[in-house]
Amino acid sequence: MGTILLCISVVVCLLAAFVYARRSAGTSYAPPPRLILICGIEDRPCVTYSVSYHQPTQAYGDKPGEGFTDYRKKSISIAWSDDRFKNVEALEHEVFHAVLWERGFRDADRWEIHDWIYFSEGAFPLLFHDNPAFVKYLAAGY
Numbered sequence: 001m002g003t004i005l006l007c008i009s010v011v012v013c014l015l016a017a018f019v020y021a022r023r024s025a026g027t028s029y030a031p032p033p034r035l036i037l038i039c040g041i042e043d044r045p046c047v048t049y050s051v052s053y054h055q056p057t058q059a060y061g062d063k064p065g066e067g068f069t070d071y072r073k074k075s076i077s078i079a080w081s082d083d084r085f086k087n088v089e090a091l092e093h094e095v096f097h098a099v100l101w102e103r104g105f106r107d108a109d110r111w112e113i114h115d116w117i118y119f120s121e122g123a124f125p126l127l128f129h130d131n132p133a134f135v136k137y138l139a140a141g142y
Contacts, residue, residue: 030136032087036095038102040126049098053080067094071101088141099123
């Protein structure tokens with residue numbers, strides 16, 4: 001029994017090392033998406049947001065410092081960083097802003113816990129399903 005467990009442990013370690021080596025070799029890089037499709041909205045089938053990148057500024061947070069979503073123009077602009085994780089994090093944050101906005105949630109709304117649960121059960125799986133390039137970008141950045 002001990003030998004079997006040792007063999008399984010070695011195989012798992014080898015597989016983990018192989019997967020890590022492939023990821024660290026750059027094979028997990030995915031380019032940022034240029035469009036985000038938000039579907040499943042009650043009054044229209046889908047909305048497309050364009051994604052662009054700008055030089056970083058000294059601003060902080062949800063403005064041109066890290067990222068900004070223009071709901072009227074259906075656009076998202078992200079401050080480009082040399083840190084891929086920061087780029088992914090900023091885009092993810094702004095995409096979630098857009099999804100919330102298109103679903104009718106505004107800054108003045110007060111949400112209950114079930115509002116979050118029902119929202120995430122419907123909107124996020126659709127968002128990920130309809131945007132495979134976004135999912136690859138998220139996975140590569142994390």
